[in-house]
Amino acid sequence: MNPNFRxxxxxxxxxxxxxxxxxxxxxxxxxxxxxxxxxIESQVRCFPRLHRLGFLIGLSFLExxxxxxxxxxxxxxxxxxxxxxxxxxxxxxxxFTPVSLLVNGLRVLVCLSAYGHSEVEQWFGFExxxxxxxxxxxxxxxxxxxxxxxSGEHHTHIPPTPEALYQSSDQRRAPLLTWESHETVKSPFTxxxxxxxxxxxxxxxxxxxxxxxxxxxx
Amino acid sequence: xxxxxxxxxxxxxxxxxxxPHYNKGEVLTPMTLGDNxxxxxxxxxxxxxxxxxxxxxxxxxxxxxxxxxxxxxxxYQSSExxxxxxxxxxxxxxxxxxxxxxxxxxIAYLEGRVLGGSTVLNGGMCWRTPEEVxxxxxxxxxxxxxxxxxxxxxxxxxxxIQARYQNVGSEGENNQIFRRGAEAMGWQLQRNKRNQVHCVxxxxxxxxxxxxxxxxxxxxxxxxxLQAGGHILxxxxxxxxxxxxxxxxxxxxxxxxxxxSRRLVIEAPRVVVACGAVQTPxxxxxxxxxxxxxxxxxxxVHPNAKVAALFDAPVNSMKxxxxxxxxxxxxxxxxxxxxxxxxxxxxxxxxxxMGSDLTEQMRLAPYIATAGVLVDDSSSGxxxxxxxxxxxxxxxxxxxxxERFIRGVQRLSQLFFSAGARKVYTPFNEVPTLDHPEQIRxxxxxxxxxxxxxxxxxxxxxxxxxxxxxxEGVVKPxxxxxxxxxxxxxxxxxMPGTIxxxxxxxxxxxxxxxxxxxAEGA
Ligand SMILES: Cc1cc2nc3c(=O)[nH]c(=O)nc-3n(C[C@H](O)[C@H](O)[C@H](O)COP(=O)(O)OP(=O)(O)OC[C@H]3O[C@@H](n4cnc5c(N)ncnc54)[C@H](O)[C@@H]3O)c2cc1C
Ligand code: SF4
Numbered sequence: 001m002n003p004n005f006r007x008x009x010x011x012x013x014x015x016x017x018x019x020x021x022x023x024x025x026x027x028x029x030x031x032x033x034x035x036x037x038x039x040i041e042s043q044v045r046c047f048p049r050l051h052r053l054g055f056l057i058g059l060s061f062l063e064x065x066x067x068x069x070x071x072x073x074x075x076x077x078x079x080x081x082x083x084x085x086x087x088x089x090x091x092x093x094x095x096f097t098p099v100s101l102l103v104n105g106l107r108v109l110v111c112l113s114a115y116g117h118s119e120v121e122q123w124f125g126f127e128x129x130x131x132x133x134x135x136x137x138x139x140x141x142x143x144x145x146x147x148x149x150x151s152g153e154h155h156t157h158i159p160p161t162p163e164a165l166y167q168s169s170d171q172r173r174a175p176l177l178t179w180e181s182h183e184t185v186k187s188p189f190t191x192x193x194x195x196x197x198x199x200x201x202x203x204x205x206x207x208x209x210x211x212x213x214x215x216x217x218x
Numbered sequence: 219x220x221x222x223x224x225x226x227x228x229x230x231x232x233x234x235x236x237x238p239h240y241n242k243g244e245v246l247t248p249m250t251l252g253d254n255x256x257x258x259x260x261x262x263x264x265x266x267x268x269x270x271x272x273x274x275x276x277x278x279x280x281x282x283x284x285x286x287x288x289x290x291x292x293x294y295q296s297s298e299x300x301x302x303x304x305x306x307x308x309x310x311x312x313x314x315x316x317x318x319x320x321x322x323x324x325i326a327y328l329e330g331r332v333l334g335g336s337t338v339l340n341g342g343m344c345w346r347t348p349e350e351v352x353x354x355x356x357x358x359x360x361x362x363x364x365x366x367x368x369x370x371x372x373x374x375x376x377x378x379i380q381a382r383y384q385n386v387g388s389e390g391e392n393n394q395i396f397r398r399g400a401e402a403m404g405w406q407l408q409r410n411k412r413n414q415v416h417c418v419x420x421x422x423x424x425x426x427x428x429x430x431x432x433x434x435x436x437x438x439x440x441x442x443x444l445q446a447g448g449h450i451l452x453x454x455x456x457x458x459x460x461x462x463x464x465x466x467x468x469x470x471x472x473x474x475x476x477x478x479s480r481r482l483v484i485e486a487p488r489v490v491v492a493c494g495a496v497q498t499p500x501x502x503x504x505x506x507x508x509x510x511x512x513x514x515x516x517x518x519v520h521p522n523a524k525v526a527a528l529f530d531a532p533v534n535s536m537k538x539x540x541x542x543x544x545x546x547x548x549x550x551x552x553x554x555x556x557x558x559x560x561x562x563x564x565x566x567x568x569x570x571x572m573g574s575d576l577t578e579q580m581r582l583a584p585y586i587a588t589a590g591v592l593v594d595d596s597s598s599g600x601x602x603x604x605x606x607x608x609x610x611x612x613x614x615x616x617x618x619x620x621e622r623f624i625r626g627v628q629r630l631s632q633l634f635f636s637a638g639a640r641k642v643y644t645p646f647n648e649v650p651t652l653d654h655p656e657q658i659r660x661x662x663x664x665x666x667x668x669x670x671x672x673x674x675x676x677x678x679x680x681x682x683x684x685x686x687x688x689x690e691g692v693v694k695p696x697x698x699x700x701x702x703x704x705x706x707x708x709x710x711x712x713m714p715g716t717i718x719x720x721x722x723x724x725x726x727x728x729x730x731x732x733x734x735x736x737a738e739g740a
Contacts (some may be wrong), residue, residue: 024577039304048607051313083403085573090572101324102449105316108567114316115580116303116563125584127564128536129301132428135418139429142416185719 002052005045011056014063017077018106021084023114027123032114039113058102087131098180236734245293245444246451248425248473248480251706259485260449261735263469264492265456265501268335269722270709270729271492272435272443273375276491277733279448282327286484287448289470290455290493293333299426303563306425312497319675321599321614322668325521327675328424329494336494337434339424340676341540341558342412342475342581344381345719346372347727349550355714359686362695362731363714368533371727378442378501379413379441380433381727388419390538395529395587396557397543399637405547410556412439412539413722419538421559439726456483459489459505459705466507466704490697492709492729495678496611497602499711502682503603508701510692513682517599518716523645524558525566525627526588527634534588535559545633552718553626555633560588568643570650586643587634591626592677593619594718601681606658623671624661630657645672677721682711684728697732710733 007015019025019033035058066072066087073099076084092103121128229326261283264275271287279285291310300306307315310332319325330336347368355363363533375381377397400407417431430437440450449473458470460483468485491498499514532555538559545555565583568577599613624646629641635655646666652658693712699705708729710721717724 022572024580026574026577042308043316046308046312046314047316048313050606051316081573085575088572101318104324105318107572109316111566111576112307112563113304114563115566116561118301121562124562124580125349125532126534126536128561131537132301132420132422135420136429139416139418139431142418184305199622 001046002049003045005041005052007037007041009043010063011059012060013077014075015040017079017084018059018062018088019110019114020081021079022087022107022110023082024120024123027120029117029119029123032117032120035117036110036113036132039116040109058098058106059135061099222306231237242329244449246449247293248453251451251473251482254353255482256480257469257483257485258286260284261486262286262488262490263288263484264334264487264490265448265469266290266475266492266494266497266709266710267333267435267440268330268492268494268709269337269435269725270494271490271713272337272439274490274492274590274706274708274728274733274736275444275448276439276442277730279443281737282446283737285443285446285448286486287440287443287450288456288469289333289335289450289452290384291330291332291335291452293450293452294338294426296428296430298427299422299428301422301428303425303561310426312690315671319349319519319599319611319613321612323615323671323673325519325615325673325675327519327678329496329678332426332432333450334436334440336676338426338436340434340722341423341720342414342417342432343541343544343556343720344376344379344411344723345414347724348526348719349718351715351717358690358714360445360684360695360714363684363728368727368731371730372723375723375726375730376411379438379723380415381411382415382722383409383411383412384414384539384542385416385418388539389542390419390421390534390535390559390587392535392559392587393538393542393557395533395637396545396589396633399633400543400545400547400696402636403547403633405633407546408544408546410541410544412541419540421536421538421540421561421660423540427664445533446694456493456501457504459491459501461507461702464620464703466702478670481535488587488704488706490706490708490732490736492707495681495711495713498707498709499601499681500603500609506519507705508692508699510688510699511700512690512692514603515598515615516680516683516715517601517678518595518597518680519599519609519675520592520679520716520718520721521595521613521619521623521673521675522590522592523623523627523673524568524588524590525630525634525645525670526565526643527631527637527639528641528643529585529587529637529639532584534695535565535586535588536561536583547563548629549718551622551625552596553622553629554588554592554594554718555626555630556592557587557589564588570647571610587639588639589630589634591630593622595619597714598680615671615673617668620666620668620671624665628661631655646670647672674726677710679710679716679721682707684712684714696735697728698735706732 015034015037019036063076088103091099094100120128262278262285264271264287275285275287310329315326327554330339330713332338349365352365364564410738413433414431453474455472456469457472460467471482473480503507541556585649597616602610627644634642648666649664682692684693693707697706697708710725
């Protein structure tokens with residue numbers, strides 16, 4: 001770990017291009033690429049020294065490898081987004097393990113930060129942060145309604161009753177815990193409507209013919 | 219006894235993250251130690267505050283011995299775990315969560331590096347060691363590990379960590395889909411006990427429970443340790459274990475302070491190593507104090523693979539607890555299946571896509587359910603410290619286990635289709651999707667190769683195994699090293715073999731047993 005580690009200008013430029021090639025930049029979240037590069041920087045800071053060095057060498061390889069190897073003219077950071085994505089796909093298939101590992105590692109790091117960004121989550125209909133905040137409050141209300149203390153660090157004061165609560169007919173507390181599920185609330189729209197409304201090309205045509213008997217035949 | 223004058227926590231300590239309610243013992247940080255402090259001593263040093271270390275430390279401290287627990291990572295309170303998943307990986311996981319086991323196919327894994335160790339990031343499933351596993355261990359001469367003798371330990375551990383079923387309403391649709399699928403197939407299904415108090419299903423277990431519901435060691439064994447007068451020093455990485463006159467004599471510590479890193483020597487006649495199944499053998503190898511040929515070997519990992527499925531109506535897999543159920547129908551075949559709701563950033567990794575392809579695919583994310591297949595491994599790997607910090611951590615999934623993976627993914631696909639899935643996404647790059655139950659057969663026909671499969675793991679075990687003879691393992695049945703008196707090991711690495719279920723309860727029961735031996739004067 002090196003708390004003072006920062007990417008240099010060139011590594012940052014290549015990494016930004018990688019982020020643009022992998023992350024959902026077309027949804028228009030402002031500053032997504034800078035955010036992701038910063039998040040990755042904070043993770044790389046925690047790598048052991050040699051892994052950090054390997055990561056930087058990997059970025060240089062990505063930037064200059066095609067040029068040096070004669071299988072492409074432009075450095076990675078100058079490629080258009082689609083071309084950059086195609087190049088990553090190609091390298092992902094590489095038979096040379098360190099290369100495929102590098103691209104897979106970058107894919108994981110970028111996905112983790114990009115799809116963890118609050119506006120990206122919201123855009124894709126994943127209101128994780130709101131859910132989290134709601135549930136934290138729910139638990140606080142639940143614990144205070146039982147006369148316990150809110151922080152988990154004081155758990156010894158909380159009456160240990162979840163099993164009892166689960167079977168209990170005590171309806172005063174139950175509403176606090178229940179929330180919508182398929183069995184209680186039907187969703188406002190189905191996936192077919194969703195696919196149509198987003199003009200998606202997803203082949204799920206066979207799925208309609210699924211019967212339960214077929215499952216058991218397998 | 220901890221001999222330093224400077225070991226009291228000052229009122230105006232810079233780092234206020236440790237709960238002031240730990241009022242009997244003391245939680246120290248490099249900032250609260252005197253600047254010139256370079257030598258301490260105590261009765262027993264415990265290294266690592268995870269499932270094994272915290273349990274052993276509390277047990278020993280309760281016998282009246284002066285215990286100092288050393289933890290490399292920082293300490294956090296529940297309210298400090300943030301919603302920024304990537305940020306948390308850098309704070310509480312080793313190498314920012316970017317840890318990989320090399321082999322025929324790389325296996326991603328996670329290790330806690332925080333007060334509470336991996337119990338801070340684990341899913342909370344609580345399973346006792348299966349009886350047939352214990353019987354096997356007894357057959358190998360480990361009579362102390364019989365079901366009869368361990369039962370009271372399991373009882374105690376479950377009571378301390380509050381292992382219990384989930385509250386109604388905390389499960390979420392991802393779990394319900396899994397339950398409905400297994401029920402439709404008529405398969406055996408078990409509710410999971412988890413170490414939690416009124417979990418409300420925020421599904422943040424991996425990045426630290428923000429509500430305080432999960433009963434990691436920070437909520438359970440660590441308060442007991444402090445209550446018994448034990449001490450904790452965080453930000454303290456042990457870099458070497460010392461020996462003198464054929465006995466262990468203490469440790470060398472690197473204190474990681476935001477202001478200045480420095481060294482500290484701590485002396486004690488007994489040292490308990492509990493750094494986890496990867497770090498424990500690495501520390502012992504680097505310290506060059508054991509010559510045991512089993513050190514770092516017999517590494518088992520319970521490899522896992524993710525399966526995702528597309529449904530008609532929203533699943534919203536981030537709502538509801540991670541694993542409320544487990545399908546145990548194929549347990550005898552060494553296959554466990556469990557639902558596992560994951561955040562958007564992890565769903566994105568289920569698809570071998572990038573850029574605009576991935577964006578399109580991710581529009582379906584709210585409709586995607588996820589689950590995992592765990593295989594009780596018949597293979598094993600090794601861990602070897604190497605120069606320049608490039609440690610070798612190696613594990614190869616063998617063909618026998620790969621066949622079980624294929625069977626497991628087939629079954630899980632059946633389960634998902636029975637619950638109404640439109641499409642299933644497998645972990646096999648050769649057959650990435652199944653659009654129809656009839657295609658499940660293709661998995662057996664194609665027989666995907668190990669190198670084309672994506673695995674991950676969270677259960678690391680067995681690298682300093684317990685044995686009844688020095689030729690067969692690293693530690694005696696009481697946890698003491700065969701080679702160096704006074705050196706004990708009390709974490710996942712002492713497990714004599716793989717167990718096929720989630721390991722924290724087993725680790726804690728063994729650590730309690732080892733802690734008692736030390737308390738009794740071993
Ligand atoms: C994501 C995840 C999910 C899991 N889910 C479950 C589950 O649902 N149920 C279950 O039973 N198990 C689960 N596990 C596994 C379980 O949490 C671990 O098996 C268990 O915590 C291991 O205990 P341990 O004591 O061996 O190591 P750890 O708990 O990992 O503790 C080791 C500690 O040692 C410290 N350390 C390491 N090296 C040093 C050093 N040199 N100096 C000082 N300190 C050091 C580390 O920082 C860490 O705090 C999960 C694990 C993970 C990662
Ligand atoms: S689901 Fe949420 S509340 Fe429940 S234990 Fe996990 S993090 Fe805590």
